[in-house]
Amino acid sequence: MGWKRVIGSGCAGMLCLIPMAWISFRFLNLTSLITGGLIENLEDALSAITGFIGGGAGTFIEIIAGAFIGLALIFLFPIHWCIFYRPDDALLVIAVTVPWILCCAITSGLFAHSPRGGIHTSLAIGIGYVIPLSIIYFILVALVPFGPAILDGIISGLTDLPYILAVLTAILEGCLVGAVFGGFVGSLKYKPEGGKKKKIKRVKTKEEEAPTEMFPPSQEIETTAPATSMDVFCSNCGAKLKADDMFCLNCGAKRT
Numbered sequence: 001m002g003w004k005r006v007i008g009s010g011c012a013g014m015l016c017l018i019p020m021a022w023i024s025f026r027f028l029n030l031t032s033l034i035t036g037g038l039i040e041n042l043e044d045a046l047s048a049i050t051g052f053i054g055g056g057a058g059t060f061i062e063i064i065a066g067a068f069i070g071l072a073l074i075f076l077f078p079i080h081w082c083i084f085y086r087p088d089d090a091l092l093v094i095a096v097t098v099p100w101i102l103c104c105a106i107t108s109g110l111f112a113h114s115p116r117g118g119i120h121t122s123l124a125i126g127i128g129y130v131i132p133l134s135i136i137y138f139i140l141v142a143l144v145p146f147g148p149a150i151l152d153g154i155i156s157g158l159t160d161l162p163y164i165l166a167v168l169t170a171i172l173e174g175c176l177v178g179a180v181f182g183g184f185v186g187s188l189k190y191k192p193e194g195g196k197k198k199k200i201k202r203v204k205t206k207e208e209e210a211p212t213e214m215f216p217p218s219q220e221i222e223t224t225a226p227a228t229s230m231d232v233f234c235s236n237c238g239a240k241l242k243a244d245d246m247f248c249l250n251c252g253a254k255r256t
Helices: 003-027 030-034 042-051 055-076 079-085 090-111 115-143 147-159 163-188
Strands: none
Touching: 003 030, 003 055, 003 090, 003 115, 030 042, 030 055, 030 090, 042 055, 055 090, 055 147, 055 163, 079 090, 079 163, 090 115, 090 163, 115 147, 115 163, 147 163
16 A cells, blocks of 8 residues: 555545544534533534524534534544543443444545555555644644643543644544554455456466477478389380389380
8 A cells, every 4th residue: 555545545534533423422422422421412402502593504503512522522632531540431442432432433434445545545544643733733823822731631531642742642543543453444345466366477387389280281292102122124225114004104214
């Protein structure tokens, strides 16, 4: 799988993660699980707020807002944090990992053709999100003197990790879990030698290379039998005579 293909599939996977995060937010109650029940029914509240807009625009805004809330939660709360701090809450781990699993499996199914391609695609998705989120932090450092300290303080209070470390571990852990499923999906589509039958060149032996006929079928070879002591020849011209010839058919001389 070429690097251009990996980058292209990674960009597609980044877009695929958005609806997967919305699924976790809307149907797995991710917000309530992350906050330990402190924030309940946020998805219903969001539906009520966007309901005032009405029509397709309200539904679209609800989906986009829910998707980005889901992305923020899975980007800030690493899987190991869920295991260490909520070891008895298996549903929380499922809600955090399901978006990565679905995203990597679907993207690998579309673009990968081998286990290696599925793993590379999954890693490309994670790296694709790490880069812009890190750039945002460094821009904040350059523009707002106290911004990073405030951001690190908020994230450290939630995850016991500064912003950069929380984002790196959350994304890399998520895409590594997804890479397992992406590699599996890629293995299902794997075909050795690109699925083409290998042509075997047959080497001819010396006996097969030799012509089966020494002469073309149309060519006739005249052969004469070797002379024997019983043969009779004309005494005049030396032509061969048959046993019943009385005269030489060549010169007309009488046989003697």
